[in-house]
Amino acid sequence: MIRFLVNRLLGMAVVLFLVCLFTFVIFFVLSPDPAVQICGKNCSVEAIDQIRANLGLDQPFWAQFWTFISGLFAGRTYGTGANMIECAAPCLGYSFQSSQPVTDMILQRLPVSATVAIGAAVLWLLAGVGGGLISAVREGRFADRFITGLSLTGMSIPNYVLGLSLQFLLVVTLGWLPFPQAVPFGEDPAQWFANFLMPWIVLSIGAAAVYTRLTRANVIETLQENYVRTARAKGLSPGLVWRRHALRPALTPIVTIFGMDFAGLLGGALITETVFGLNGVGKLAADSITKNDQPVIMGVTLLAAFLVVVGNMVVDLLYTTIDPRVRVGSTA
Amino acid sequence: MSATETQALLRVRGLTVAFPTARGNVDVVKSLDFDLARGSALGIVGESGSGKSMTSLAVMGLLPKGAIRTGSIEFDGTELTALREREMQSIRGDRIAMIFQDPLSSLNPYYTVGTQIAEAYRSHRRGVTRRQARAVAIEAMERVHIRDAARRVDHYPHQFSGGMRQRVMIAMTLSMEPDLIIADEPTTALDVTVQAQILDLLAEIRADTGAGLVLITHDLAVVSEVTDHIVVMRDGGLVEQGAAERIFCDPQEAYTRMLLDAVPRIDDEIGLLRTMTAAQEDR
Numbered sequence: 001m002i003r004f005l006v007n008r009l010l011g012m013a014v015v016l017f018l019v020c021l022f023t024f025v026i027f028f029v030l031s032p033d034p035a036v037q038i039c040g041k042n043c044s045v046e047a048i049d050q051i052r053a054n055l056g057l058d059q060p061f062w063a064q065f066w067t068f069i070s071g072l073f074a075g076r077t078y079g080t081g082a083n084m085i086e087c088a089a090p091c092l093g094y095s096f097q098s099s100q101p102v103t104d105m106i107l108q109r110l111p112v113s114a115t116v117a118i119g120a121a122v123l124w125l126l127a128g129v130g131g132g133l134i135s136a137v138r139e140g141r142f143a144d145r146f147i148t149g150l151s152l153t154g155m156s157i158p159n160y161v162l163g164l165s166l167q168f169l170l171v172v173t174l175g176w177l178p179f180p181q182a183v184p185f186g187e188d189p190a191q192w193f194a195n196f197l198m199p200w201i202v203l204s205i206g207a208a209a210v211y212t213r214l215t216r217a218n219v220i221e222t223l224q225e226n227y228v229r230t231a232r233a234k235g236l237s238p239g240l241v242w243r244r245h246a247l248r249p250a251l252t253p254i255v256t257i258f259g260m261d262f263a264g265l266l267g268g269a270l271i272t273e274t275v276f277g278l279n280g281v282g283k284l285a286a287d288s289i290t291k292n293d294q295p296v297i298m299g300v301t302l303l304a305a306f307l308v309v310v311g312n313m314v315v316d317l318l319y320t321t322i323d324p325r326v327r328v329g330s331t332a
Numbered sequence: 333m334s335a336t337e338t339q340a341l342l343r344v345r346g347l348t349v350a351f352p353t354a355r356g357n358v359d360v361v362k363s364l365d366f367d368l369a370r371g372s373a374l375g376i377v378g379e380s381g382s383g384k385s386m387t388s389l390a391v392m393g394l395l396p397k398g399a400i401r402t403g404s405i406e407f408d409g410t411e412l413t414a415l416r417e418r419e420m421q422s423i424r425g426d427r428i429a430m431i432f433q434d435p436l437s438s439l440n441p442y443y444t445v446g447t448q449i450a451e452a453y454r455s456h457r458r459g460v461t462r463r464q465a466r467a468v469a470i471e472a473m474e475r476v477h478i479r480d481a482a483r484r485v486d487h488y489p490h491q492f493s494g495g496m497r498q499r500v501m502i503a504m505t506l507s508m509e510p511d512l513i514i515a516d517e518p519t520t521a522l523d524v525t526v527q528a529q530i531l532d533l534l535a536e537i538r539a540d541t542g543a544g545l546v547l548i549t550h551d552l553a554v555v556s557e558v559t560d561h562i563v564v565m566r567d568g569g570l571v572e573q574g575a576a577e578r579i580f581c582d583p584q585e586a587y588t589r590m591l592l593d594a595v596p597r598i599d600d601e602i603g604l605l606r607t608m609t610a611a612q613e614d615r
Binding site for chain 1: 392394421422423424425426429430432434437438439440441442443444451452455456488490501504
């Protein structure tokens with residue numbers, strides 16, 4: 001068990017290092033010179049050189065990469081002498097646009113993205129697993145066809161179309177939801193909830209559709225397993241056969257993809273946050289991309305990679321408690 | 333009442349199992365009759381597709397969805413075909429137990445064998461505590477000669493070998509002390525030495541509990557060791573039936589003789605093992 005854990009942690013470190021390297025290469029090689037960008041229109045060559053030196057852009061690639069990596073763990077400094085700025089670990093650098101520390105910018109917006117992700121996850125789990133179960137029980141009948149059709153539709157609609165249509169329908173035409181205003185939960189819970197309701201729905205539709213189909217397929221397949229027949233041959237009631245012998249094996253794979261999906265979403269929902277004007281990590285990324293704000297884009301990318309890798313690890317650990325075949329090796 | 337002594341434990345009359353298809357119903361079991369006397373063992377023999385397994389599932393009331401069952405199945409004086417699903421549930425596992433072919437896939441990988449043995453017991457005997465059911469499970473495992481049962485009871489199916497898994501399946505049926513055990517190809521997935529052990533175990537349990545046994549197999553060597561009475565099936569129909577000795581020594585039908593000839597014997601000349609020719613198959 002400990003060996004398993006150590007192995008996984010090492011693997012995780014390698015993956016994250018590679019992600020760092022690749023993102024760094026992309027921005028180092030491909031993007032236009034940030035110093036020119038920062039300096040503005042009327043700018044002297046000396047000023048650009050000064051900015052380069054301050055940001056460490058005059059260093060060779062590997063030196064810059066090393067500074068970046070060590071900045072993540074130990075913090076780093078920019079400039080020299082009186083102009084020196086301390087950037088505490090985990091240092092992701094400063095935004096070229098606003099000169100704010102990237103770490104702070106992300107941390108400020110993380111709660112919004114987390115709220116969006118958690119709400120959507122709850123919705124899609126309920127709708128997806130619930131719909132899949134109903135579909136499986138009523139296989140081939142009207143309810144099954146209806147749900148299958150619905151999930152196909154859900155899968156086919158792009159997020160921005162659904163988001164904009166919902167806004168138009170529910171807020172503008174029908175007036176069922178108030179116009180979105182940014183309020184903290186403590187001030188006006190009703191408005192807060194109304195703000196997040198549409199993003200939750202929009203984000204959950206696609207995943208709910210996928211989960212519905214997956215649950216349906218898994219349950220139908222499990223019901224045909226020999227051990228389900230054994231359970232019936234033992235004289236267990238249909239409810240018990242279902243709960244104990246069909247659901248657990250059928251829902252185990254859902255845990256895997258849920259962990260990954262959820263972790264990915266925590267790193268920001270780019271389109272949905274932008275459509276609904278929510279100040280989350282996804283919107284931060286979208287804004288930074290248009291402004292070519294490299295440190296911020298890199299920070300967001302690394303965060304997303306980190307979350308997915310950690311999510312993956314958590315799922316693996318969960319699996320060892322859920323599936324006895326992973327937990328205890330064969331001893332006979 | 334002395335009549336119950338002579339009354340058959342299982343009395344099947346005109347059992348037909350059909351599946352509806354686009355071109356009408358297809359009968360997979362055709363008007364089958366047989367009896368199983370109390371405490372005796374019956375072998376149902378036939379090649380794959382002969383309807384043996386469907387016969388056993390029909391008795392259990394576990395036919396696949398859409399299957400149509402007609403005819404009469406009388407178990408210990410009760411007409412099973414007339415029972416509701418709920419009433420059938422209380423008979424399944426409790427009075428008629430079943431052992432399946434592939435013990436690994438027939439056990440749920442997510443639960444310990446102890447849990448799986450105990451759950452039938454708990455669902456049939458109301459008010460049994462977890463601890464009591466566990467004790468029953470351990471005792472059942474001891475009866476099928478699983479060593480160190482008190483420890484093994486907490487192990488998962490994948491931690492057992494094939495033969496041991498089948499012992500677990502048998503322990504599962506034993507814990508309920510059923511009147512009838514239906515074993516559907518119980519040794520087919522096991523290697524030869526283990527097969528013999530499992531057959532011995534079935535015989536031992538029958539001697540101990542007096543339970544009736546229906547043994548379904550394609551392997552005549554298997555039935556010859558365990559059963560008193562043999563039913564030979566082909567294409568869903570009855571070919572012949574009779575006392576085991578009579579079937580072996582004096583088969584009446586050509587098909588039975590062919591099955592017997594396909595069993596290798598130690599006194600056979602090398603190279604003379606007969607198989608069914610294509611012409612005979614087409615018969």
